[in-house]
Amino acid sequence: MKEISVSELQLNPMTMIAKDWMLVTAGNAQRGFNTMTASWGHLGSIWGHGGGLPTAVVYLRPQRYTKEFVDREELFTITVFPEEYRKALGYLGSHSGRDGDKVAESGLTPVFEGEYTYFAEAKLTLVCRKLYRAPIVPEGFLDQSIIDAYYPQRDFHDMYIGEIIKVLVQD
Numbered sequence: 102m103k104e105i106s107v108s109e110l111q112l113n114p115m116t117m118i119a120k121d122w123m124l125v126t127a128g129n130a131q132r133g134f135n136t137m138t139a140s141w142g143h144l145g146s147i148w149g150h151g152g153g154l155p156t157a158v159v160y161l162r163p164q165r166y167t168k169e170f171v172d173r174e175e176l177f178t179i180t181v182f183p184e185e186y187r188k189a190l191g192y193l194g195s196h197s198g199r200d201g202d203k204v205a206e207s208g209l210t211p212v213f214e215g216e217y218t219y220f221a222e223a224k225l226t227l228v229c230r231k232l233y234r235a236p237i238v239p240e241g242f243l244d245q246s247i248i249d250a251y252y253p254q255r256d257f258h259d260m261y262i263g264e265i266i267k268v269l270v271q272d
């Protein structure tokens with residue numbers, strides 16, 4: 102993997118997140134790590150003069166094991182994969198790390214780098230530093246129909262805004 106600047110990124114966040122999916126991963130070799138598939142999120146900028154900080158937003162439901170790692174760690178990563186790894190992402194999005202070594206089952210290769218973890222097969226890795234966490238609250242919905250459609254169990258996500266501090270792409 103080689104490092105590039107955020108301004109060199111060539112991607113469509115709509116298709117990348119919603120259609121290609123991503124893994125959200127936190128933890129490291131020493132403290133342990135976990136990962137899960139996500140298809141809801143945002144990329145953009147906020148809180149900076151002359152353009153804002155490059156940031157990524159992810160949404161984690163309270164029952165996700167990965168959330169415990171994201172809450173504990175200062176960093177998390179977002180990784181995006183070539184289409185051939187769709188099955189692995191499906192597996193990581195339908196099994197919990199609480200129930201076994203799902204990363205080994207998926208066939209993906211974790212790469213431990215200091216305080217964060219990414220995957221050797223990823224075509225893109227965004228290393229993010231947590232800046233903000235907030236719960237999605239029912240009072241906030243201006244379209245209340247979203248609550249019944251997406252939160253029948255009232256398991257509202259927490260949103261996390263992370264500053265993108267490193268971008269890695271395949272050589």
Ligand SMILES: Cc1cc2nc3c(=O)[nH]c(=O)nc-3n(C[C@H](O)[C@H](O)[C@H](O)COP(=O)(O)O)c2cc1C
Nearest residue numbers: 137138139140141161162166167194195196197198
């Ligand atoms: C395509 C896809 C997208 C998903 N997107 C999200 C998401 O954005 N937020 C979320 O909390 N869960 C999402 N999930 C569900 C988690 O990936 C799933 O519950 C996973 O098993 C959690 O693993 P964990 O308990 O090891 O963290 C998604 C699952 C799939 C298959």
